[in-house]
Amino acid sequence: MKIVFNGKERQVREGQTLEGLCEELGIKPEGAAAACSGEVVPKGQWKDFALKDGMEIDVFSLVAGG
């Protein structure tokens, strides 16, 4: 199935979770935040948050800025 990850289409396996996807991409939960269709998904829910076809997932982190 396909999701939209940070604005780009991405193939993910059936049953993949948000936590699994972040692990796969080397994104550590510390200092990161995720959202599904513009709503924040708290880190405590990543483990059980099952990705579904067509979902819009965005993952953010802190970067330098003034």
Next chain:
Amino acid sequence: MEKLKLGGKEFDNRLIIGTGKYSSGQQLAEACKASGAQIATMAVKRVDAERHSDEIVKPLKEMGVEFMPNTSGAKNAKEAVFAARLAREALGTDWIKVEIHPDVRYLLPDPVETLEACETLVKEGFKVFPYIQADPVLARRLEEIGCAAVMPLGAPIGSARGLETIAMLKIIIAHAGVPVVVDAGIGSPSDACKALELGADAVMVNTAIAASGDPVGMAGAFKLAQQAGREAFEAGLAGRTETARPTSPMEAFLKEAMK
């Protein structure tokens, strides 16, 4: 020097440093240390899975620096509220610097969207620090809705033009019931010193340190400037007059003083 009280916490230094434009995370950490700053801003961005940027959070956290994430990049209230929620989730802080500047040429803050975003975020329990034009009426409105401070600009972000808005900054400082942080435009230690002499509670500095010839050295200069400015304010300036005020005795020396 009195402690800075901001967002329910106390600080021994009156600089807030921005973390942009440093050549590395290490240089940022060294400059932060040299400045004595205990508060730092940073932005929230989508993760680039292919390109890992330099770690900035960890070294600052180890130094005990308070994080003030910003909503930079937000074009309206809705985006700013989203960025604030993400920042809270990412860092575990309820501090948020609201920055909404849709105009890319001058990066001037949108007052209407800023007020709207701040109202929502205050209700959601954030400690809200809005970046604003040096507008005393807007500053008052933001204070009334519960913002933790106001952050009026001295000049456009990164412009190093100093306190161009000084007349309005004075009015904001004179009437604010919340801390006033002069943000943006500060180009030199003397600008920071001046803002604090006027009674601003703190100053926010990024480009003036990060883009200087020697950021760590410049950070040290800003540390001295913030202390001088604040101590001058606490001591109370002597004030200006149109005419001279003699500093030596005016009695006759050899003959009668000139009249």
